[in-house]
Amino acid sequence: MPTTRHRSPVPAPKTEALPMRLVLPLLLTCTFVISSSAHAADEMVRLTRQGTHINVSIGGRPFTTYYFDPAIAKPYFMPLRSAEGTIITRGFPIGNRVPAAHLHDRDLEPHQRPMYFGHGDIDGIDFWGEAVFPKWSDDSVFGRTVFVRVEEMQGGPESGTLRALFHLVAPGGRVVADETQSFRFWGDPRIRIIDCAFAITANHGAPVVFGDTKEGTFALRLTKALNVPPGHLVNSNGAVGEKGVWGKRAELVDYYGKVDGEELGVAIFDSPKSFRHPTYWHARGYGLFAANPFGIREFTRDPKRDGSWTLKMGKSVVFRYRVFVHHGDYQQAHVAEAYQRYAQQQEAAGSYEAALLSGQRRKRCRLSQRNRK
Numbered sequence: 001m002p003t004t005r006h007r008s009p010v011p012a013p014k015t016e017a018l019p020m021r022l023v024l025p026l027l028l029t030c031t032f033v034i035s036s037s038a039h040a041a042d043e044m045v046r047l048t049r050q051g052t053h054i055n056v057s058i059g060g061r062p063f064t065t066y067y068f069d070p071a072i073a074k075p076y077f078m079p080l081r082s083a084e085g086t087i088i089t090r091g092f093p094i095g096n097r098v099p100a101a102h103l104h105d106r107d108l109e110p111h112q113r114p115m116y117f118g119h120g121d122i123d124g125i126d127f128w129g130e131a132v133f134p135k136w137s138d139d140s141v142f143g144r145t146v147f148v149r150v151e152e153m154q155g156g157p158e159s160g161t162l163r164a165l166f167h168l169v170a171p172g173g174r175v176v177a178d179e180t181q182s183f184r185f186w187g188d189p190r191i192r193i194i195d196c197a198f199a200i201t202a203n204h205g206a207p208v209v210f211g212d213t214k215e216g217t218f219a220l221r222l223t224k225a226l227n228v229p230p231g232h233l234v235n236s237n238g239a240v241g242e243k244g245v246w247g248k249r250a251e252l253v254d255y256y257g258k259v260d261g262e263e264l265g266v267a268i269f270d271s272p273k274s275f276r277h278p279t280y281w282h283a284r285g286y287g288l289f290a291a292n293p294f295g296i297r298e299f300t301r302d303p304k305r306d307g308s309w310t311l312k313m314g315k316s317v318v319f320r321y322r323v324f325v326h327h328g329d330y331q332q333a334h335v336a337e338a339y340q341r342y343a344q345q346q347e348a349a350g351s352y353e354a355a356l357l358s359g360q361r362r363k364r365c366r367l368s369q370r371n372r373k
Helices: 020-038 240-244 296-300 335-372
Strands: 045-050 054-056 059-069 076-082 116-117 144-154 160-169 175-187 190-203 208-210 218-221 232-235 252-259 260-270 278-283 287-292 309-311 316-327
Touching: 020 054, 020 316, 045 144, 045 175, 045 208, 054 175, 059 175, 116 296, 160 316, 218 260, 218 316, 232 240, 232 278, 240 287, 252 287, 252 309, 252 335
Parallel strands: none
Antiparallel strands: 045 054, 054 059, 059 076, 076 116, 116 218, 144 160, 160 175, 175 190, 190 316, 208 309, 218 287, 232 252, 252 260, 260 316, 278 287
């Protein structure tokens, strides 16, 4: 059922009522191009499609694969690798199957794929859990993020970009909303980066309600070697471990430790231009960490607070993040400084985007005035 509203709701953030033909080019042009000019990568990026997945390589070495098989409830990346080639994410589920050796793993949560986007309550429908794994979810109504088309796929000498359109589909086949996933991949001999933008548009006849639940929203599930302990979990406020990080607001969260002999880590950066920045974090010691701007009542354990939010018909909301895979620990990789550079790039991109939007509005206004004459 849809989340029940409570008193003292969180004020709704301002969102731009943009038609999709404007939202999508801005996601890539403003955010990704400015990011590239601010910190040019130096390794060739190649994207190769094979049926329902796309392989991404950087500097001639495999980095990750993007899966969008219609038999799977949602798109996801698997695996993610460091610049040295070390796999940092969990190796299953494989399709809709959990290997027999892992069926009794503690904290199995098989719907937690290596890297994915999905919220546990959209119009009362669970897009975080999956119907093929009902045992690990509290819900019984599961949605599907259904592939429509790849809208852009391009490699290059410094970066590669990918954009795909999906429908959020209810169990009866009703399309709840459109979701566009946009990514930019780049790296150098020590780091790998994915800039991510997820745009949801209420363009199917009704507003869209995001419910207050901890089950969401942009997540990574890491290899067991990074579990805490022996791995380490830290946020931008200096809090450590699950107790210090879970349910707290922060600009970033970083997991780091030793995997197959390599000291490495991976952080998620929450963009200062993203929805409800700084976001709350659903971060567990067993290798899950997720940026979740909606689960406020559950995170604060305050029944008077309500993180649910309604996206009005015809409008879009955009969630922006950076995945930063680094060599060395949090200090050695200068993760905090890397976030500051990212934040500055995002602010610059926001200014550029605002200028473009202003120009588009002026153009539409002139056309409207001309049509009235």
